[in-house]
Amino acid sequence: MQNAATSKPKKKGLKMPHLLVLxxxxxxxxxxxTYIIPAGQFGTDPETGAIxxxxxxxxxxxxxxxxxxxLTLILDGLTSSGMIVGLLxxxxxxxxxxxxxxxxxxxxDYAIYKLQDKGINVLVPVVFFIYCFIGAFASGDQIIAMVPVGLMFAKKLRLDPIIGMSxxxxxxxxxxxxxxxxxxxxQLTMGLELYSGFFVRFVIFLVLSTVAMLFVLRYAKRVAKDPRNSVMDPADWLDQESTGAADSLKAVELSRSSAIVVVLFLLQPIxxxxxxxxxxxxxxxxxxxxxxxxxLCGKIKGLSTDEIGGRFAKGAGGMAFVGFIIGCAASMSLVMSQGNILHTIVYYACLPLKELSVGTAxxxxxxVITLINIVIPSASAKVAILCPIIQPMCETLGIPLQVGVxxxxxxxxxxxxxxxFLGITVGSLALANIPYNKYAKWVLPILVILAVVSYICLFVLAQIGWQG
Structure with a gap:
């Protein structure tokens, strides 16, 4: 039996409250x-209702x-969000x-299997873009399960685990x-058409993905040329017998049905x-x-109508809680509106930005949202918290709502x-056995570059008044 006097109390780390509690x-x-913030109102255009x-x-x-x-306004929030919840x-x-x-x-799996024996100049860009597309069109926490595949490629190419993870x-x-x-x-929370601005966002997606890929490829070439160029100690990875992934991938064949379903999946929003x-x-x-x-996709893959119905129900059930949170967000907006503090918050939040150009604002x-994201990584939480404020801020500053999105x-x-604070990031680092400080040192430059490119895009879109 463990001695109670010598046992160490278990340390509790910082834990974010459940989204519902938050x-x-x-x-x-x-x-x-509403008892503290002074009540205030903007004037509105009698014809359009614009601020x-x-x-x-x-x-x-x-x-x-x-x-x-x-709390009683939650039902009103759910009612007013009916169309959004239905679409979700x-x-x-x-x-x-x-x-x-x-x-x-x-x-x-098929694409990666076919590429496993290719060189750095082919493998790194193609695999990187594959996962960019997954992040854009089929995101989900299950992506962490693919990290061992990236590590396997890094090992075969004699590259460090940072490249395998990245x-x-x-x-x-x-x-x-x-x-x-x-x-x-x-978009739905701010009253915009679903998928509006699709093609402009897709172009920006390609630009940002290309910038990040070139950064990773450049680093991969440097490490391949001389392992001492790695931000990690080569002794920690260069001669390891295993990186936690298999030495080679199993043979994979791509069925025609899977190829058709993927094409249909990408065509649906268009x-x-x-x-x-x-x-x-x-x-x-x-x-x-x-x-x-x-x-259609279910039948192509040989599912019965009952199986399709069951899987549809399961997928819709996963969105039910998100829909409830959106209703709560709408009720929060109702509280701010009925308490006449929403316009006050927006007015004073916009004051530092009013003297700036639309693009700079x-x-x-x-x-500001980036800073908030550091401590509240949940996108659903930030939509609920910030969108009721961002929308009138955009209207006040003359920023098109599409640009605000x-x-x-x-x-x-x-x-x-x-x-x-994000589980995917921390979990992937643990899986790849990468110290956080080493990864942070490596990724910070690309973070700055991506931020600059993103802000340039925002500036241009705001200045031209892009409406989607």
Whole structure:
């Protein structure tokens, strides 16, 4: 038996509260703020309802919303968010069916298997772009399971584990920076059309992915030329018998059905965008396409209709909690609006940015979100907390909402590359046996480069008034 006198107490690390606890706490906090923050309002255009940023005034009295009333507003928030929640449920169900077919996994495994004997100049860019696309169109925490594959390639090419991890995880994060489909949640929350701005975001995605890939390729060439160029001690990795991955991949064949499903998966948002934005179909067409695609992809992979229905239900169920959080976010906005503090918060938050150009103000807004992302890495949490404030900020500063969405996305994703609070990052470092300080030293320059490129894109889009 262990001696109680000599046993060491188990240390508890910093743990973020559950998202529900965080959102409800913020809802109650916002309720209390209606007793403290001076009530104020912007003037609005009587015809369009748009905020008149030069016509703000304090009411001179408080209009508080008590905590009980704030909690009762959750149902109103859910009701007002019905269309958003409905689209999310459909998207979750459809994606659940596609992912359950393993068509994407099979396609990735096949591509990597075919590339395993290629040189650095081919292998690094192609594998990096594969995982960029996964980060942009099929994101999920399961990406960490692919890190051993990256490590195996690094070993075969006599490269350090940082490269093995980066061609998977760094690529995954970069893919999400300007994901055309990843913009869905902030777009819906801010009242924009789903998938609007798809092609501009896709171009930015290609630019950012290329910049990051060239950085990794340059480093890989330096390490290949001389292992002492690695930021890690070559003795720690160069002659290891194993990196935690198999020496070679098993032979993989790509079935025609998997290839067709992947093509359909990539085409779905484009078809939805054309139907709604070009042909003029109502938003319900998006749900119709997702349902048709779910059954089509399932049938192509040989699933029965009952199996498709079950997997759709499971995928939609995974989005149910996110939908509830969105309703809570809407109720938080109602509390701020009924307490007349939303405009006050926006007015004073915008004051430091008002004297700046629209482009520079957009960068400033994105930078603030980046700082918040360090301590609150959950994208759903930040959508719930920040979007009700970002939207009127954009209207006040004259920033197009579409640009505001991109500012949010850059701020939300950039520091994920470095964040010690994010499970994917920390877990991948542990899996690859990479010390955090070594990784941080290596990744910081590319983080700065990506931030600069992202901010340049924001500046240009804001200056030209991009509406998507």
């Amino acid at each position: 959102i409800l706490s913020l809802l109650v906090l916002m309720s209390l703020m 008149l940023s030069d016509q703000f005034h304090l009411l001179g009295y408080q209009t508080p919303v008590n905590p009980w009333r704030a 449920l459909a998207a979750g169900g459809y994606t659940g069916v596609v992912l359950s077919t393993k068509a994407i996994d099979e396609t990735v 061609i998977v995880i760094l690529a995954y994060f970069v893919g999400g920076l300007s994901s055309p489909t990843g913009a869905m949640l902030p 078809v939805s965008l054309i139907l709604v934005s070009v042909i003029g179909e109502p938003r319900g067409a998006m749900v119709a396409v997702m349902l048709i695609w779910a059954f 957009t960068i400033g807004m994105s930078f 991109s500012a949010f996305m850059f701020g939300d994703k950039l520091t994920n590359i470095l964040s010690p």
